[in-house]
Amino acid sequence: MERGKNMDWDKLRVFHAVAEVGSLTHAGETLHLSQSAVSRQIRALEEEIGATLFHRHARGLLLTEQGELLYHATREMARQLETAAARIKDSKDDIFGELRVTTTIGFGTMWLSPRLAKLFARYPELKLDLNLTEAVLNLPMREADVAIRMKEPSQADLIRRRLMTVRMRFYVSRAYIAAHGEPRSPEELREHRLVGYSPGAPQVAAGAEFLAPFLAENRKSRMTVNNYFGLYKAALNGLGVCALPDYLTRGEESLVNVLPELHSADIPVYFVYPTELRRSKRVAVFRDFVLEELEAEGLLAG
Missing domain, CATH: 3.40.190.10 (Periplasmic binding protein-like II)
Known part of the structure; x- marks a missing residue:
């Protein structure tokens, strides 16, 4: 590319669209251009900068090392344009x-x-x-x-x-208490089915640290779930003693906080x-x- 010569914005826009989807056809649909027009723009840009930007193969297009460098730049340009557009919109009432x-x-x-x-x-x-x-x-x-x-x-x-601040606590349904009784101590808790967040799933450290020793000491059946919606439904349906964030249970009269002295560290x-x-x-x-x-x-x- 000649020194001092700027890259064409239209070609960069086409390149970015192709890099995003890995397809000339799909990029053309987004840009309302024919596949041949998109291909011409890419070839012209490659000639302009003197580098191959894509590897062509049966499954689509893959960026070359030079293409990755250019895509990093166009992605940052797109982000800045998004921000500018948002600021312009937000200047209105x-x-x-x-x-x-x-x-x-x-x-x-x-x-x-x-x-x-x-x-x-x-x-x-x-x-x-x-x-x-x-x-x-x-x-x-x-x-x-x-x-x-x-x-x-x-x-x-x-x-x-x-x-706000969240703490993990133990909850059971009133129906569960009627059928199995309410644990009154950590020792009694070991004899109930414990339902908690899956240890291997992404979660806040305070929640994992709180539940780990109880799971390790549990003598009865246990169940783990990899999201709190599943845990909440398990608690409502009386599956056992469930470890839940306390904000989820506010106003839920069918759930009881058992052993309220047991809770996780504060989670901001x-x-x-x-x-x-x-x-x-x-x-x-x-x-x-x-x-x-x-x-x-x-x-x-x-």
Whole structure:
């Protein structure tokens, strides 16, 4: 490529689309271009920079080493353009557009989702992309706009607000107590079926540390589940003594907290978002909504 000559933005846009999907045809559908037009743009870009960007094979296209380098740059460009577009939209008075939120399966399914109708009633043009996963998504790389996390983030370029404190406790259904009795001591707990989070599944350290010795000492049947929704349903259906986050059981009259002196260490819950979104109105209204709901339920951290 000639010194001082800039790469063509249109060619980079086409390259990025092809790199994202690994297919000329699918990239063309996204860009509303024919496959031949996409192919011409890629060939022209390869000639311009003097490097092959893709390996062609039967299953599609794979990036070469040079292609990976260029894709890293175009991905960062796309992220910055996304951020700029979000800031422009947020400069208007109306709250609309997409907000990508990530949180754990348990919190998202059982606490957040049932309350979102109130948020949409206030902001009917807001769009939410809710990603429920135990994995920690990379907010600075814009894998999500906002995260509600069960630990304080370590990155310095994130804004965080402590929402509440969670503890793991033991719960049983009233029906289970009627059939099997209520454990009154840790020793008696060993004689009941214990239902807890799968030790090998991703989870907060405080929860795993709390449950591990009880699972090890359990003498009766036991059951483990890899998400808290499953554990909650197990508790409701009387499968045994279930270790659950205490926020999940508030207002659930059919569940009883047994051995209340036994609980995990405090698990802090944080609302987190990138510093570049600090003026985003979509982030602000969602944050304020979550804070209002927690405060109304007496869960909000002081």
